[in-house]
Amino acid sequence: MIDTGLTLIINARLIDPEAGTDTPGSLLIEDGRIARITHGPDTPNPPKGARVIDAGGKHLAPGIVDIGVKVCEPGERHKESFRSAGLAAAAGGVTTMATRPDTLPAIDSPEVLEFSRRRANEATPVNVLPMAALTKGRAGKEMTEIGFLMDAGAVAFTDCDHVVQSTKVFARALTYARSCGALVIAHPQEPGLSAGAAATSGKFASLYGLPAVSPMAERMGLDRDIALLEMTGARYHADQITTARALPALERAKRNGLDITAGTSIHHLTLNELDVAGYRTFFKVKPPLRSEEDRQAIVEAVRSGLIDTISSMHTPQDEESKRLPFEEAASGAVALETLLPAALRLYHSGDLDLPVLFRALSLNPAKRLGLACGRLAVGAPADLVLFDASKPFVMDRFKLRSKSKNTPFDGARMQGRVLATFVAGTPVYEAE
Amino acid sequence: MPFDHTHLLGIEPLAPDDIRAILDLADQYADQGRSGAKHGDALAGMTQINMFFENSTRTQASFELAGKRLGADVMSMAMQASSIKKGETLIDTAMTLNAMHPDLLVVRHPHSGAVDLLAQKVNCAVLNAGDGRHEHPTQALLDALTIRRAKGRLHRLNIAICGDIAHSRVARSNIILLGKMENRIRLIGPPTLMPAGIGEFGVEVYDDMAAGLKGVDVVMMLRLQRERMDGGFIPSEREYYHRYGLDAEKLAHAAPDAIVMHPGPMNRGVEIDGELADDIHRSVIQQQVEMGVAVRMAAMDLLARNLRRKRTPTTVMT
Numbered sequence: 001m002i003d004t005g006l007t008l009i010i011n012a013r014l015i016d017p018e019a020g021t022d023t024p025g026s027l028l029i030e031d032g033r034i035a036r037i038t039h040g041p042d043t044p045n046p047p048k049g050a051r052v053i054d055a056g057g058k059h060l061a062p063g064i065v066d067i068g069v070k071v072c073e074p075g076e077r078h079k080e081s082f083r084s085a086g087l088a089a090a091a092g093g094v095t096t097m098a099t100r101p102d103t104l105p106a107i108d109s110p111e112v113l114e115f116s117r118r119r120a121n122e123a124t125p126v127n128v129l130p131m132a133a134l135t136k137g138r139a140g141k142e143m144t145e146i147g148f149l150m151d152a153g154a155v156a157f158t159d160c161d162h163v164v165q166s167t168k169v170f171a172r173a174l175t176y177a178r179s180c181g182a183l184v185i186a187h188p189q190e191p192g193l194s195a196g197a198a199a200t201s202g203k204f205a206s207l208y209g210l211p212a213v214s215p216m217a218e219r220m221g222l223d224r225d226i227a228l229l230e231m232t233g234a235r236y237h238a239d240q241i242t243t244a245r246a247l248p249a250l251e252r253a254k255r256n257g258l259d260i261t262a263g264t265s266i267h268h269l270t271l272n273e274l275d276v277a278g279y280r281t282f283f284k285v286k287p288p289l290r291s292e293e294d295r296q297a298i299v300e301a302v303r304s305g306l307i308d309t310i311s312s313m314h315t316p317q318d319e320e321s322k323r324l325p326f327e328e329a330a331s332g333a334v335a336l337e338t339l340l341p342a343a344l345r346l347y348h349s350g351d352l353d354l355p356v357l358f359r360a361l362s363l364n365p366a367k368r369l370g371l372a373c374g375r376l377a378v379g380a381p382a383d384l385v386l387f388d389a390s391k392p393f394v395m396d397r398f399k400l401r402s403k404s405k406n407t408p409f410d411g412a413r414m415q416g417r418v419l420a421t422f423v424a425g426t427p428v429y430e431a432e
Numbered sequence: 433m434p435f436d437h438t439h440l441l442g443i444e445p446l447a448p449d450d451i452r453a454i455l456d457l458a459d460q461y462a463d464q465g466r467s468g469a470k471h472g473d474a475l476a477g478m479t480q481i482n483m484f485f486e487n488s489t490r491t492q493a494s495f496e497l498a499g500k501r502l503g504a505d506v507m508s509m510a511m512q513a514s515s516i517k518k519g520e521t522l523i524d525t526a527m528t529l530n531a532m533h534p535d536l537l538v539v540r541h542p543h544s545g546a547v548d549l550l551a552q553k554v555n556c557a558v559l560n561a562g563d564g565r566h567e568h569p570t571q572a573l574l575d576a577l578t579i580r581r582a583k584g585r586l587h588r589l590n591i592a593i594c595g596d597i598a599h600s601r602v603a604r605s606n607i608i609l610l611g612k613m614e615n616r617i618r619l620i621g622p623p624t625l626m627p628a629g630i631g632e633f634g635v636e637v638y639d640d641m642a643a644g645l646k647g648v649d650v651v652m653m654l655r656l657q658r659e660r661m662d663g664g665f666i667p668s669e670r671e672y673y674h675r676y677g678l679d680a681e682k683l684a685h686a687a688p689d690a691i692v693m694h695p696g697p698m699n700r701g702v703e704i705d706g707e708l709a710d711d712i713h714r715s716v717i718q719q720q721v722e723m724g725v726a727v728r729m730a731a732m733d734l735l736a737r738n739l740r741r742k743r744t745p746t747t748v749m750t
Contacts, residue, residue, distance in 0.1 A: 203629035209544035209565030209601060212628065279545030323523055325546035327564070 005031050007425060008046045012055035012386065014039070016376045017062065017359035027060060029382040032424035037378060055386055058419060061358045062374050063095025063126075063383035064339065065365035067156070067185070067263060068239055069314040070332070071097070071128075073119055074112070075104025079404045080316035082116075085336065086124030088401040090429035092337040093385030093418045094312070096127040098369060101138070102160040108133035108144045110152040117153055125428035126421075127383070129155040129369065134173050134184060140164040143173040146180050155369050158185035158239065161286050161331075163221060165191055167228070174234035183368065185237045188221035188246065189287065198327050199288045204273045210326060215243040215290060222246045226253045229260060237368060238262040241307055242290050244297035251306055261368050263309035264298050266335055270342045271295070271408060281322045281329035283408045285313070299351050308364040310357075312339040316404030334402045338409050344389055344416035354389070382425035391417045435734045438742070439551045439558040442567035443608040451609060455577050455586075458723065458730035462577070465501070465726055474733040475504035478535040482508040483525075484561070485541040490696055490721070491561050491570075495538045498728035504536065522546060523553050530554040535739060536732055539563075557735040559728075565601050571695055572605035574727040576613070578720045579650055582691050587614045592645055592686070594620040595654035595676060595703050596665075598627045602695045603654055607633060620644035621676060624665045641676055645685040652693045653678050653704050669702055679705035683714065691716045 007029040014025045014037065026044055028036040038044050046052045066089070072079040089097055099116070101107035107116055113130055120128035132154035136142045139162075146157060157177060163186070164170040177184050197213035199205035205212035222238060226249060229236050241250060241262045253260050267285050272292045276283045283289060290298075301307040315332025322329050335342070343361060346352040366374025373383040397410040421429040435453040437445065464470060480499040484492050492508055499506040511525070520528075522541070529537070530553070537558045539547045544564030551558040562568040580586040591610055597603045597619050610617055617635040619626065630637055638644030645651060656672065666672045678692065692708060692715045700706035709715050 201628035203632040206598075206627035206629050206633075207604070209563070209567070209604060211565075214628070279548055320521070323521070323549075325522060325541065325543035325549055325564075327543045327545075 005425065006047055006050035007053065008044070008050045009053045009055055009060060009386070010043045011057055012060040013057060014376055015059055015061035015354045015358050017355050017363040018375050018377065020355040022059075022354050027376070029422070029425040032382055032426070034376065034378055034380050034382050037376060053420070058386060058388045059354065060384060060386050061354070062362040062376055063385045063421060063423065064093050064361045065096040065098070065369070065371065065374050066094045066312050066314070066336070066339065067098040067237070067309060067365050067369070068100055068311045069097040069336065070100045070102060070316060072103060072316055073116060079318050080402055081123065082119045082128070083123040084401060084403045085314070086126055086128075088334070088336040089124075089126045090421045091401055091418060093340045093387060093421050094126060094336055095383035095385065095421060095423050096129060096366070096371065096373060098129045098131055098155055098365075100160050101131050101133040101158065106133045106138045107131075108136050108138070110145065110148045113149055113152045113154060126423050129153070131156045131158055131185065133157065134159045134177075135164060135169065138162045140166060140169060143169070143176060146177055146182050150180055150182055156183040156185050156237070159187075161187050163187055163189050163191045167224065171228050171232060174228055174232040174236070178232055178234040181235070183235045183237060185239050186225055188218055188225055188238045188241070190217040190220035190224075193217035193220070194287070197288065198284065199276065200273050200290050202273070202291060204276070208276075208279070213288065215245055215294060218243045218287060219246040219249060222249050226258065226260070229253065229258045233259070235259045236261075240265050240268065240287065240313065241301070242268040242287055242298060243294045247297060247301055247306060254306070261308040261364070262306075263311050264302065264307050265313040266310055266339050266342045267313065267333060267408065268295065269299055269302065269310065270345050275408065279326040280408075281324065281326055282333060282406050282410065284326060284329055284331050285315075285333055286331040299346060302360050303352055303356055305359070308360065309368065310343060310360040311365070312336050316402055317406045318404055322406055332406070334400065334404050334407050336402065337400055338395065338407055338414070340385070340387060340418060341414040341416040342409065345414070347389065348415055382422055384422040385418055386420040387416060387418045389416050391415065393417060436738065437735070438738060440569055440731050440735060441548055441551055441558065441560045443569045443572050443605045443612070444567070446612070448612050451573070451576065451612065454573055454727065454730050454734060455580060457733060458573070458577050458726040461729040462723060462726035465722065470501050471503065472501060473503045475499060475502035475536070475736055478504045478736060479533065480504040480506045480536040480538065480732070481529055481534040482506070482538040482561070483511050483529070483540070484509070485511040485539070485546075486562070487512070488540055488561070490724075491540065494721070494724040495559075495561060495728050498725050498732060499536070501725070502729055502733060504732075522550060526550045526553050530556070535736065557739050559731060559735070562601055565599055565604070567605045568601040569605050570724070570728050570731060571602045572609040573731065574720055574723040575606055575652065575693060575695070576609055577723040577727055578693065578716050579691070581719070581723070582716055583649060589615045589650055590618070590648040590687075591615050591650040591652065592618045592620055592648040593652045593654065594641065594644070594678065596625045596656050597621050597630070597654070598625045599657065600654050606652065607635060618644050618648065622666055641682045642685050645682060648686045648690055650691055650693065651678060651683065651686055655695065655697065656699060656703050673702055677701070677703055677705065678708060680708055683708065690714070693717065693720060695720070
């Protein structure tokens with residue numbers, strides 16, 4: 001068959017996060033873009049030479065744009081390579097990964113960024129947009145070459161879970177970033193309080209004897225950052241807001257017109273501190289899992305739009321770094337392949353509808369990074385995910401495509417499987 | 433229900449009947465320990481390895497003596513001085529020792545949950561001799577036995593636990609045990625040394641000794657670690673002693689027949705007045721040490737019985 005670049009997906013439920021709708025319809029892909037959207041149950045006649053895919057009434061949504069994926073190149077390729085991360089992303093419906101610079105060494109110079117872009121292009125079927133460190137070596141002392149790094153393709157600047165402790169350094173970096181129009185992503189946390197913590201303080205941590213941090217540390221970190229935004233006018237995104245106490249500050253900052261957005265992680269939306277029971281290190285993430293009250297408040301903030309984005313915070317760790325006493329074990333969980341089924345828990349529980357989920361998974365992150373994808377609109381890139389929202393399965397971590405298998409959902413009953421993922425109209429994953 | 437546990441990792445998994453079973457047997461061993469014939473053969477032919485990843489004199493000696501009195505081959509390893517220094521992980525160390533077929537593994541570790549982790553990887557009975565700030569079950573059991581012998585019962589008592597609750601595994605295990613046995617528990621200490629969420633533990637919390645000790649039957653003092661004395665958690669040693677150190681004046685608020693306990697080693701003049709600690713009419717600190725050996729004998733005996741019962745002729749290592 002001659003590839004005409006035409007694909008018609010019929011009989012789908014179209015999730016349009018911009019319009020907030022979930023309606024039957026069909027979608028035509030031409031030359032990697034969305035060429036036509038037909039609403040209603042009627043099937044349009046396929047153009048000549050078009051490949052026709054019958055979605056069978058399943059959901060078609062804009063592909064996920066995941067801000068904050070850790071691919072362990074350079075430095076720890078045994079944990080995750082661009083190739084394995086790309087396959088995992090495609091299987092998980094993630095069509096764009098904004099990758100983290102907390103590698104070894106950190107991505108803090110145009111040369112290292114160039115290396116990582118080249119590797120990404122060679123090995124990855126989905127879009128990879130690298131982020132760069134805000135300070136050299138993520139050490140919080142000197143800012144990186146923000147201008148050169150942007151020229152080299154950095155989409156955002158972040159020291160990841162390292163908080164720039166010096167307020168002066170951070171203020172200058174924000175001021176400079178603003179002049180370049182760069183987006184700064186920070187980890188709101190008061191490091192003086194959170195140092196050494198492995199859990200959130202409260203009854204659970206006290207019972208298990210784990211060093212813990214007050215949830216207040218997140219609000220304090222956010223409060224500081226907001227004050228600096230008022231001072232500098234920078235573009236700012238909080239990587240993970242996970243506590244109820246931080247939400248009023250975020251709400252006020254947005255109301256006051258600051259250029260601020262916030263994300264949260266899929267784990268903080270779907271798990272709570274009690275899941276750690278028995279010192280299960282696969283549930284050790286950073287910041288630590290919170291109380292059920294916090295989790296519910298964060299779900300509500302995603303629903304209301306106060307929290308803009310949901311990300312996987314995909315963090316591969318090998319068995320050796322997890323098979324340790326809880327305090328010593330590494331933080332982080334892989335999540336590219338479990339992001340969608342975990343998010344669908346919130347749909348099945350009735351907390352969030354699908355357009356709201358994809359507003360946070362696809363539309364908002366794309367907007368924040370200035371990308372044209374993330375929407376079901378004529379002319380937008382045909383980065384799409386076709387999925388069966390109800391298909392049940394039991395998660396088996398050894399079936400993950402990621403090199404590291406550190407998922408907290410091992411053995412969990414989940415619902416929702418990706419049937420096909422398209423990047424610029426090309427199928428990069430199709431379920432058997 | 434007989435005692436049916438493979439390990440003794442904490443008080444949390446034990447039912448009140450399990451606790452009674454250990455204490456009843458320990459009572460017998462305590463009497464035996466006072467006689468001329470201290471030896472038994474409950475652990476004859478068995479190997480006991482003590483792995484202490486944290487310094488300990490008393491607990492290690494107590495476990496060692498308990499094992500020897502029951503006829504086990506006992507080996508004690510000071511783990512700070514060994515392969516841990518060479519970068520071996522906890523699990524590797526455990527697997528190595530496991531290959532030597534021990535029957536009982538006594539483990540102390542500076543991190544909470546480390547003993548649970550180790551227990552998942554070996555096929556012998558594991559006893560927690562203290563893990564981080566989590567649990568120290570044999571200490572709580574020996575405290576319980578001491579209280580039961582002194583007070584004639586282990587229920588409906590008013591018990592005060594005083595001092596550094598936040599960093600104390602002894603406090604945690606005692607709160608759980610004494611709660612399971614239906615006692616009224618008061619925690620007394622400066623708020624900087626109280627764990628978060630302590631109000632949800634079913635205890636009463638006081639920051640004043642006089643108010644907290646009012647009418648209690650048992651006063652348990654906790655050791656204040658040296659490194660917590662200088663300004664970080666409390667202003668100074670002398671202010672701590674003034675406000676929270678147990679002396680005759682503060683003890684006068686307790687019931688007239690209240691007993692005084694301390695897990696040792698004591699900081700005389702920091703958390704407890706030296707004279708009071710030695711007062712044989714009030715202090716049961718020496719009995720606690722004595723009961724420690726008895727309780728550990730009982731715990732190891734019960735675990736060994738279960739081990740023998742569960743073992744098939746061919747034990748395959750996994």
